[in-house]
Amino acid sequence: MHEPHKDYLGDKFGMWLFLFTEILLFGGLFLLYAIYLHRYPAEFHQGGLELSRIFGAANTVVLITSSFTVALAISALQQGRRGLCQGLLAATIALAGVFMVNKYFEWSAKIAHGIYPGSSEMAQAGGTNIFFGLYYVMTGAHGLHVVIGAAILGFCMLRIGQGRVTAEDFGLLENGGLYWHLVDLVWIFLFPLFYLIS
Amino acid sequence: MPSPGETVPFLDPLPGRSGLTSWIFSTDHKRIGMLYLWCILTMFAVGVAIGVLMRLELIAPGRTIMGAQAYNAMFTLHGVVMVFLFVIPGIPAAFGNILLPLQIGAEDVSFPRLNIFSWWLYLTGAVLAVTSLFTGGGPPDTGWTFYVPFSERTTTNVSLAVVAVFILGFSSILTGLNFITTIHRLRAPQMSWGKLPLFVWSLYATAWIQLLATPVLGVTVALVFIERLLGIGLFDPAKGGDPLLYQHLFWIYSHPAVYIMIVPAMGVVSEIIPAFDRKSIFGYKAIAVSSLAIAFAGSLVWAHHMFTSGMSDTAVLVFSFLTFVVAIPSAIKVFNWVATLYKGSIYLEPPLLFALGFIFLFSVGGLTGLVLGSAGTDIHVHDTYFVVAHFHYVIFGGTGFGLFAAMHFWFPKIFGRMYDRKLANASWYLLIGGFNMLYFPMFLIGLMGMPRRYYDYLPMYQTGHMISTAGSWVLVAGLVTMFWGLSKCLRGPRTVGRNPWGAATLEWTLPSPPPHLTFLDPPDEVPSPYSYAGVKRDA
Numbered sequence: 001m002h003e004p005h006k007d008y009l010g011d012k013f014g015m016w017l018f019l020f021t022e023i024l025l026f027g028g029l030f031l032l033y034a035i036y037l038h039r040y041p042a043e044f045h046q047g048g049l050e051l052s053r054i055f056g057a058a059n060t061v062v063l064i065t066s067s068f069t070v071a072l073a074i075s076a077l078q079q080g081r082r083g084l085c086q087g088l089l090a091a092t093i094a095l096a097g098v099f100m101v102n103k104y105f106e107w108s109a110k111i112a113h114g115i116y117p118g119s120s121e122m123a124q125a126g127g128t129n130i131f132f133g134l135y136y137v138m139t140g141a142h143g144l145h146v147v148i149g150a151a152i153l154g155f156c157m158l159r160i161g162q163g164r165v166t167a168e169d170f171g172l173l174e175n176g177g178l179y180w181h182l183v184d185l186v187w188i189f190l191f192p193l194f195y196l197i198s
Numbered sequence: 199m200p201s202p203g204e205t206v207p208f209l210d211p212l213p214g215r216s217g218l219t220s221w222i223f224s225t226d227h228k229r230i231g232m233l234y235l236w237c238i239l240t241m242f243a244v245g246v247a248i249g250v251l252m253r254l255e256l257i258a259p260g261r262t263i264m265g266a267q268a269y270n271a272m273f274t275l276h277g278v279v280m281v282f283l284f285v286i287p288g289i290p291a292a293f294g295n296i297l298l299p300l301q302i303g304a305e306d307v308s309f310p311r312l313n314i315f316s317w318w319l320y321l322t323g324a325v326l327a328v329t330s331l332f333t334g335g336g337p338p339d340t341g342w343t344f345y346v347p348f349s350e351r352t353t354t355n356v357s358l359a360v361v362a363v364f365i366l367g368f369s370s371i372l373t374g375l376n377f378i379t380t381i382h383r384l385r386a387p388q389m390s391w392g393k394l395p396l397f398v399w400s401l402y403a404t405a406w407i408q409l410l411a412t413p414v415l416g417v418t419v420a421l422v423f424i425e426r427l428l429g430i431g432l433f434d435p436a437k438g439g440d441p442l443l444y445q446h447l448f449w450i451y452s453h454p455a456v457y458i459m460i461v462p463a464m465g466v467v468s469e470i471i472p473a474f475d476r477k478s479i480f481g482y483k484a485i486a487v488s489s490l491a492i493a494f495a496g497s498l499v500w501a502h503h504m505f506t507s508g509m510s511d512t513a514v515l516v517f518s519f520l521t522f523v524v525a526i527p528s529a530i531k532v533f534n535w536v537a538t539l540y541k542g543s544i545y546l547e548p549p550l551l552f553a554l555g556f557i558f559l560f561s562v563g564g565l566t567g568l569v570l571g572s573a574g575t576d577i578h579v580h581d582t583y584f585v586v587a588h589f590h591y592v593i594f595g596g597t598g599f600g601l602f603a604a605m606h607f608w609f610p611k612i613f614g615r616m617y618d619r620k621l622a623n624a625s626w627y628l629l630i631g632g633f634n635m636l637y638f639p640m641f642l643i644g645l646m647g648m649p650r651r652y653y654d655y656l657p658m659y660q661t662g663h664m665i666s667t668a669g670s671w672v673l674v675a676g677l678v679t680m681f682w683g684l685s686k687c688l689r690g691p692r693t694v695g696r697n698p699w700g701a702a703t704l705e706w707t708l709p710s711p712p713p714h715l716t717f718l719d720p721p722d723e724v725p726s727p728y729s730y731a732g733v734k735r736d737a
Contacts (some may be wrong), residue, residue: 013382014312021371021410035440
């Protein structure tokens with residue numbers, strides 16, 4: 001009987017290629033950011049002052065912690081501690097939830113102040129409109145990736161529960177972890193570009 | 199005792215697994231390739247039909263069979279269908295899928311389930327693109343480039359069309375990812391990089407462009423969608439945005455995309471020329487490396503589409519220079535093919551005819567590209583029929599003829615039967631004649647100033663347009679003849695042996711058609727792909 005082909009390195013290779021595409025997807029947005037920052041430095045400075053650094057910093061800590069828990073989860077699985085691994089993954093997903101709830105409050109506060117695309121204040125305001133437009137698009141795209149990443153980790157938990165991802169065959173979880181680190185990394189760039197730019 | 203999978207041809211059902219689901223949920227790269235092939239040929243038929251209708255409208259000045267709005271929708275659809283649904287997936291997704299694992303002695307691609315998922319994405323994108331014609335505020339009328347600000351304001355169904363493009367892009371990315379991983383990880387142990395068939399090299403270069411350029415298109419069309427939904431104004435000058443940035447982002451993908459279209463066809467030609475010439479390819483390394491060089495240099499030339507858009511003169515000069523640089527690796531290929539033909543023992547079979555058609559038409563298209571790439575002349579011919587002619591010479595004359603060459607070259611391998619040689623030859627004459635009759639007058643009326651994308655024109659252009667429209671009928675006759683010559687041979691007993699052309703790449707060591715399971719164990723010996731000494735024909 002022919003053995004199914006298992007290629008651990010190939011799986012990782014494919015995942016890294018996929019991460020490149022994600023970076024390029026955000027790259028298009030970062031390019032827009034760079035050009036508009038060059039064109040509207042004063043408005044970007046002013047816009048940065050209006051964002052809450054407390055919320056931003058809190059979310060940065062939350063995401064970095066979640067990257068730590070996912071790394072621990074992979075180590076735990078490699079050592080065969082399945083329960084611990086699943087607990088750590090659950091913690092990671094919970095942290096993703098905290099991030100999204102934070103984001104919800106942050107966005108609601110902005111919208112309550114009349115800062116949202118198409119609002120009467122924004123439409124007139126050239127550079128400020130662009131700053132907040134990019135803010136919504138880029139943090140929105142990132143938020144979508146947080147949700148997708150959490151779903152992927154949830155799928156990994158399911159597979160671990162079914163015994164399909166194990167201490168010997170942990171490629172899926174590692175790739176899920178890589179995706180999660182990418183989500184984290186994008187935020188590491190978004191945070192200073194929007195919150196600390198002033 | 200071999201299992202049925204190792205003996206039953208992949209076109210035939212395995213015991214207990216038959217019907218439609220054994221195709222649309224198959225993870226076999228050969229079956230997935232066939233799914234793509236039928237889809238892209240269907241889309242080609244749609245695109246051709248739209249093109250013929252457009253030509254009919256242009257046979258005389260004024261309104262002939264449709265008005266301005268209908269014509270705008272027609273050229274948009276022709277572009278979207280041909281570019282995103284036919285040409286880009288054309289050779290890589292159809293023939294690449296079928297042949298890549300066979301040519302490197304692998305059992306399948308690295309990620310077979312991702313492979314069928316890519317096809318489902320393609321199908322979803324195709325269905326959405328077609329749906330956008332009949333729903334919402336009418337078919338999109340922006341041209342396939344979706345330029346802002348018009349694409350943000352038009353009431354037609356651009357939103358659904360850009361979603362379709364986003365999904366198709368995702369499909370293309372995943373195919374590229376799959377191929378790169380496969381070529382790195384699954385080559386037969388003896389298949390060193392220097393023994394890779396040149397078709398595989400071209401797929402490799404193409405896959406990198408698909409992987410690295412397509413995400414930028416994804417985010418760009420996503421922004422168009424968001425702008426239509428929320429009106430943020432990132433590209434709207436009234437709200438502080440800059441429409442030129444859209445053009446940059448769009449062409450950062452869409453110029454490399456023309457190399458996604460043409461490079462695999464160059465790979466096909468590199469396979470066919472030595473096989474019908476009984477002579478090893480001239481300049482193997484130069485051809486292999488030039489594919490990568492095209493992929494690299496082609497990623498740096500996008501703004502030559504924007505010489506009249508209002509860029510700085512410095513940017514125009516830099517991009518004009520880089521555009522000339524891309525001509526070098528393309529020319530390297532052409533010279534090497536011609537050098538391979540020199541003193542070869544040439545068999546003028548239909549696949550070679552189509553490959554020669556490629557070289558001729560691509561050369562015309564490539565050289566007229568330099569007229570467009572040099573900033574001075576481009577100002578004169580920008581957005582005229584000269585561009586339309588250039589693009590069709592490169593993409594239809596190049597990729598289209600490359601695809602036709604591939605269809606004839608691998609037809610006996612895939613179906614185990616030979617096509618009708620007389621009809622294939624006849625169709626070639628009709629196609630090459632009709633093609634030049636259709637597109638060559640466009641160069642002339644373009645130089646005279648006929649702008650593209652108009653349903654009406656001044657009487658001075660009528661002769662050119664009339665010849666061109668008549669040419670479209672000859673071309674269609676050629677296409678009908680060609681597909682008739684192929685499809686009439688789809689039935690009947692499978693009589694073709696393993697290697698009807700006496701070619702030396704690995705797929706010709708397998709039965710025709712190959713069985714469901716191929717290269718379960720990698721081949722022991724991997725010969726040089728273009729060394730014909732000792733290779734026996736097996737017709």
